[in-house]
Amino acid sequence: MSEFLLRPNPDDPRLTRHVTGIDQEGKRIDTAVVVERPLTLFLNGQEIVTMMTIGDFPDYLAVGYLLNQNMLRPDDRVTDIEYDDELEVVVVRTERHTDFEQKLQKKTLTSGCAQGTVFGDLMERFDEVVLDPEAELRTSWLYALSKKINTSPSLYLAAGAIHGCVLCEEDRPLIYMEDVGRHNAIDKIAGYMHLKGIGPEGKIFYTTGRLTSEMVIKTVQMRIPILISRSGFTAWGVELARRAGLTLIGRAKGKRFVALSGENRIRFDGDPASVGEESPRHQRKASLENDVA
Template sequence: MQSTDHRFLIAPDPSLARLTRAVTGIDQSGAEVALSVVEERPLTIFLNSQEIVTAMTIGDYPEYLAIGFLRNQGMLRDGDTITAVDYDEDLDVVVVRTDRQTSYEEKVKKKTRTSGCAVGTVFGDMMEGLEGLTLPVAEVRTSWLYSLAAEINTTPSLYLEAGAIHGTVLCQRDRPLVYMEDVGRHNAVDKIAGWMLREKVPAGDKILYTTGRLTSEMVIKTALMGIPVLASRSGFTAWGVEIARQVGLTCIGRMRGKRFTCLSGAERLVWDMDPGSVPEEDRKHRRKSAKG
């Protein structure tokens, strides 16, 4: 899907019928209401002949999600050549094929031993990838942050339309490039990673913006992607901040209107805009953020 918004290379399209469903219910007064709610569907990812994981997703950009997931878990390595990416919409399956023979039986077994939850295994593997990691030096102008927040928060999206979803945006300076959404913030980040890998996009001059919390997982994935700056509307976790400081990631949260807080990498910030000249955020976006 190509973006219909000239400001983005890829932007959300909340009008796509398969992404949401109309559901009726009642409100606090007993009156009937109709809501647009986000669809979830399973997507099974294969690497060559091995089944790796089944993820719940909204179903857009499955190829980018599969490639990004495998890359962020270290299953696709630097130098690997992707020979094909096959998506079967009827089966909800993506097969990523490489010229290198792959086998991750131990990793899949470890995932099974944790009662089907891959979080512990995935987290440990990703932490190992941070050893010796050095992120590139990159300045961050506060004018870029204000411009990005204003533009992203007013872009038509499922986040504004239906809530219950996370958005992640790859940005360069004050321009948002690729805006991905999904029910899990990790999926949205993986889609970005997949697009960057597929399109051979450098990471050292980019900013990653998310609507979700700045957790350890978000910090680790951003660092492993080689992106030096991570920003969010939401808050931080202590472990996320600790890891960001360890790897030299600039971590900026609570970006609302003229306000933001930087808890890691503040030496990259360049204050080139007076916060007093920035308008307060529109109330409808604050309300949607609280609901989403």
């Protein structure tokens, strides 16, 4: 696979809007802000949830959300996906009959910004997943991925107030998705993988957001053995990663990182002394985003 099969388009006029204001010196400024809009998801004839999203790739978001809620099975055949931009509705149709009335009665708000919602048992099937024990992460790959992802054009750099998730293989970033909530970004990647027939073998997951329980659970459900973030950890996220045998790396900025689970997969083949520090522009942007992540 080549690098960046799919990545953000910060020039898409539907995703940002320019507004005027004043800065700390009282000077008039023009700045880009991210646009968020509702998207109501139906599975066959049943309404599932309304999500706040930037609105790109509604098909991948819908399928990935259903997969990560265990409403779609890995072997389910999606027969049709209908999206109506005016009504802000996406309908996923499957060959198998579905009915999740009972599951929809149990709702949990997640810890992510632009709060996500999960239904049913949050830990459903979690302990059944066996992550590849032979998977590895070379530090040279980690350094290369951080540089390529953090310098790639993105809404994150253009406007902030957004999270990114990237599916990677060795030192190559493949699928880069962004949204106002990291749960949406990860679901888009899950949907893309399912619809394009991409397996978890040899894959690495990278996110700009915190390493929360939700991020760990979804990564494990996707059977990806390595999760990296430029942000920090929550205690339950670390506990669940250790329980699942997931390699969990946070605070990955420049030459620095911290691994709190699955350290056995890390191969130290990169020289930290040869890795430059992040640009001041990106450090300032990341600092602002981490304050509200």
